[in-house]
Amino acid sequence: MTLAIEGIGLSKIYNSREKMPGISGLWRRKKIAAVADVTIRLEQGKTLAVVGESGSGKSTLGRLLAMMETPDSGSLRFEGRQASELSRAERLALRRRIQMIFQDPYESLDPRLSIRDSVEEPLLALRIDAKEREERVFAALADVELSPPERYLSLRPHQLSGGQRQRVAIARAIVLRPTILIADEPTSMLDVSLRIGILRLLERIRARTGIAILLITHDLALANYASDRVMVMYGGRVVEEGETRVLLKDPKHSYTKLLVASAPRLEPGRQRQRLTRPRPELIMDTT
Numbered sequence: 451m452t453l454a455i456e457g458i459g460l461s462k463i464y465n466s467r468e469k470m471p472g473i474s475g476l477w478r479r480k481k482i483a484a485v486a487d488v489t490i491r492l493e494q495g496k497t498l499a500v501v502g503e504s505g506s507g508k509s510t511l512g513r514l515l516a517m518m519e520t521p522d523s524g525s526l527r528f529e530g531r532q533a534s535e536l537s538r539a540e541r542l543a544l545r546r547r548i549q550m551i552f553q554d555p556y557e558s559l560d561p562r563l564s565i566r567d568s569v570e571e572p573l574l575a576l577r578i579d580a581k582e583r584e585e586r587v588f589a590a591l592a593d594v595e596l597s598p599p600e601r602y603l604s605l606r607p608h609q610l611s612g613g614q615r616q617r618v619a620i621a622r623a624i625v626l627r628p629t630i631l632i633a634d635e636p637t638s639m640l641d642v643s644l645r646i647g648i649l650r651l652l653e654r655i656r657a658r659t660g661i662a663i664l665l666i667t668h669d670l671a672l673a674n675y676a677s678d679r680v681m682v683m684y685g686g687r688v689v690e691e692g693e694t695r696v697l698l699k700d701p702k703h704s705y706t707k708l709l710v711a712s713a714p715r716l717e718p719g720r721q722r723q724r725l726t727r728p729r730p731e732l733i734m735d736t737t
């Protein structure tokens with residue numbers, strides 16, 4: 451087993467404030483342990499899902515792994531090397547190899563830029579000549595199945611559908627040839643009919659490139675469909691972890707049991723009431 455990235459005992463505490471109960475207009479400071487002593491191992495070529503309800507710390511964990519935030523304690527190892535021991539240049543190079551995509555593709559796409567410029571932009575800092583940049587932009591657009599790429603180059607994000615925009619955001623991430631992709635709720639703004647397309651695309655990219663994927667989702671059905679392993683977070687901590695199919699079929703922790711029980715599409719009896727056209731791929735096999 452080759453680890454793409456390993457986080458050991460990661461914690462992140464935010465300063466926040468909350469209203470004083472019963473006293474209007476008064477606030478008190480509060481510390482929130484968004485991530486508390488989390489150890490996570492992401493294998494090369496595998497997809498690990500992080501699930502949990504809103505506020506459980508999934509996105510914060512993703513940002514810590516992407517080195518967008520510094521942990522208050524704990525350490526990161528990347529391909530066996532301690533991140534804190536890397537030189538500035540090495541850290542910069544490493545950050546390029548860990549790319550993130552978000553729920554809302556507009557977060558990574560500048561609405562003023564054409565699709566060509568959006569996908570090319572990350573390459574500009576790399577001193578790659580114009581010809582190679584162009585080749586890589588074309589290849590990335592083809593990789594995300596926006597073809598022929600020529601049709602999309604001069605368009606702006608608002609001229610695309612939500613699914614196409616997410617594909618451009620993925621192209622912008624993979625144009626740097628990362629080894630780790632952190633996908634934070636990548637399909638939750640999309641219609642159900644488009645979700646599978648994006649998940650299948652990520653799967654094909656993973657199979658072809660051997661990239662490691664961290665899939666952050668509150669949707670157990672998506673985790674079940676798209677991941678090899680799953681980690682369940684609650685209140686900043688990991689409460690249960692294991693092979694996805696095994697864990698979701700036979701959860702041990704009471705919180706995971708609750709999540710599985712309250713996920714409508716995981717319950718065969720209720721799925722037809724909830725989904726007008728049940729999608730077999732999205733429904734967990736509970737048999």
Ligand SMILES: Nc1ncnc2c1ncn2[C@@H]1O[C@H](COP(=O)(O)OP(=O)(O)OP(=O)(O)O)[C@@H](O)[C@H]1O
Pocket residue numbers: 464465466482483484502503504505506507508509510511668
């Ligand atoms: N920058 C921040 N400043 C203060 N508190 C924060 C910050 N970012 C996150 N938090 C808090 O940390 C906790 C975990 O948030 P986080 O976004 O990581 O959870 P999540 O599981 O990804 O939830 P969601 O799915 O709603 O994004 C929450 O209580 C949140 O309010």
